[in-house]
Amino acid sequence: MKYELYYWPGIQGRGEFARLVLEDAGAEYVDVAREPGGMKKMEAALEGEFKQLLPFAPPFLRAGDVVLAQTALITSFLGERLGLAPKDEQGKLAAMTIAMTIADLVGEVHDTHHPTSVEVRYEDQKAAAKERAAAFRENRIPKFLGWLESTLERNGDVMVGENVSYVDLSTFQVVVGLEYAFPHAMNKVTKDTPKLLALRDRIAKRPKLGAYLASKRRIPFNQQGIFRHYKELDPA
Amino acid sequence: MKYELYYWPGIQGRGEFARLVLEDAGAEYVDVAREPGGMKKMEAALEGEFKQLLPFAPPFLRAGDVVLAQTALITSFLGERLGLAPKDEQGKLAAMTIAMTIADLVGEVHDTHHPTSVEVRYEDQKAAAKERAAAFRENRIPKFLGWLESTLERNGDVMVGENVSYVDLSTFQVVVGLEYAFPHAMNKVTKDTPKLLALRDRIAKRPKLGAYLASKRRIPFNQQGIFRHYKELDPA
Numbered sequence: 446m447k448y449e450l451y452y453w454p455g456i457q458g459r460g461e462f463a464r465l466v467l468e469d470a471g472a473e474y475v476d477v478a479r480e481p482g483g484m485k486k487m488e489a490a491l492e493g494e495f496k497q498l499l500p501f502a503p504p505f506l507r508a509g510d511v512v513l514a515q516t517a518l519i520t521s522f523l524g525e526r527l528g529l530a531p532k533d534e535q536g537k538l539a540a541m542t543i544a545m546t547i548a549d550l551v552g553e554v555h556d557t558h559h560p561t562s563v564e565v566r567y568e569d570q571k572a573a574a575k576e577r578a579a580a581f582r583e584n585r586i587p588k589f590l591g592w593l594e595s596t597l598e599r600n601g602d603v604m605v606g607e608n609v610s611y612v613d614l615s616t617f618q619v620v621v622g623l624e625y626a627f628p629h630a631m632n633k634v635t636k637d638t639p640k641l642l643a644l645r646d647r648i649a650k651r652p653k654l655g656a657y658l659a660s661k662r663r664i665p666f667n668q669q670g671i672f673r674h675y676k677e678l679d680p681a
Numbered sequence: 682m683k684y685e686l687y688y689w690p691g692i693q694g695r696g697e698f699a700r701l702v703l704e705d706a707g708a709e710y711v712d713v714a715r716e717p718g719g720m721k722k723m724e725a726a727l728e729g730e731f732k733q734l735l736p737f738a739p740p741f742l743r744a745g746d747v748v749l750a751q752t753a754l755i756t757s758f759l760g761e762r763l764g765l766a767p768k769d770e771q772g773k774l775a776a777m778t779i780a781m782t783i784a785d786l787v788g789e790v791h792d793t794h795h796p797t798s799v800e801v802r803y804e805d806q807k808a809a810a811k812e813r814a815a816a817f818r819e820n821r822i823p824k825f826l827g828w829l830e831s832t833l834e835r836n837g838d839v840m841v842g843e844n845v846s847y848v849d850l851s852t853f854q855v856v857v858g859l860e861y862a863f864p865h866a867m868n869k870v871t872k873d874t875p876k877l878l879a880l881r882d883r884i885a886k887r888p889k890l891g892a893y894l895a896s897k898r899r900i901p902f903n904q905q906g907i908f909r910h911y912k913e914l915d916p917a
Binding site: 493496497498499500501510511512513514515517518522534535538539541542545546549552556560561562563564565570573576577580584585589592595596599 | 736
């Protein structure tokens with residue numbers, strides 16, 4: 446089975462959470478919009494080409510005859526198919542709960558640079574962004590990261606179950622994304638999250654994932670993605 | 682099986698999406714925090730009493746030995762157990778995709794009155810709220826509702842599959858919530874979403890759900906919930 450991932454070609458963004466599962470599992474996949482003519486294929490899907498589902502927005506995934514969207518759902522679907530998910534009901538539900546909470550955190554990251562409108566450039570909503578980013582740094586990063594750390598403390602070396610799952614890959618991604626976007630704020634918070642940093646390091650060293658991270662397939666973080674670094678939003 | 686739903690007792694909020702599934706199915710459940718001593722029980726769970734999962738925030742659900750959180754996951758879990766969900770894989774995935782997109786919309790509704798910080802009162806972030814609500818009314822309501830309408834147009838009288846599912850109940854709830862919060866904006870947009878309004882009406886007339894909506898168990902919309910009506914955020 447060759448998976449088809451549909452996501453914006455120039456950024457890590459939400460699509461990266463799906464890429465990490467595909468790469469860590471060594472799955473065969475096409476990153477559709479990064480192929481020649483792929484943007485047109487993605488637009489056709491957004492306009493209703495898939496009979497099974499009208500996606501609201503990228504990322505979305507085609508797996509044979511099946512189509513689905515929403516980052517956390519894609520990662521859980523892939524994780525369960527590719528051996529990167531718990532097998533028992535409680536494990537599956539806990540994994541999905543955590544993945545959806547990480548997706549909420551990613552949404553809040555997005556809103557630090559787009560607090561009032563997704564249709565308007567960051568530069569035209571800087572005042573509100575400054576306020577929102579301050580609240581995010583002071584309250585939300587500690588709250589979310591503290592919760593991820595507590596979850597690890599309760600469970601052990603992985604977020605859920607006994608083996609590395611898609612949830613650990615998503616945890617890695619949100620931590621490194623936050624470190625790119627908010628290095629100063631993260632320096633303060635991660636003093637209290639040693640298990641989370643150790644997990645980040647273990648995940649980065651996994652053979653297939655490490656090779657991917659060092660490859661050209663891994664798009665560098667940049668100022669068009671969801672994790673963006675604006676100095677004024679992360680003062681020293 | 683007696684389900685235990687944990688959510689803030691004074692508002693519909695995100696918990697209402699779960700209540701609608703439980704009520705429409707006629708399931709036995711306890712709305713824990715609305716019972717005597719229930720808030721303490723909810724706080725204990727948030728502090729880590731459940732071995733299976735540390736919830737980040739309400740709503741969360743206990744179903745026997747299983748614990749889960751996140752609105753869309755709770756509704757899909759209940760829907761699948763209580764006969765309010767598609768049975769085939771594509772149907773389940775499409776249902777969850779739509780439910781998660783509705784959850785995103787609900788998050789955006791929340792941010793119209795809390796655009797910069799959840800820790801600060803609406804009254805202290807009114808300027809940003811005015812900007813965010815304007816963008817929400819002009820761009821996001823038409824985009825989300827247009828997408829829900831298109832999904833209905835493609836599928837028929839229900840959002841997914843052939844029978845009423847939890848997705849239809851969630852669609853009902855987000856439409857009536859938006860009508861409470863943004864009556865003027867909704868008046869304009871719903872001219873173009875006749876199928877969505879017809880679905881809202883059909884759902885409201887379902888025997889068990891209609892009885893619930895007319896009962897005291899249905900908390901009225903109010904200014905502490907997620908759907909709030911501020912005149913200045915919905916000008917005529």
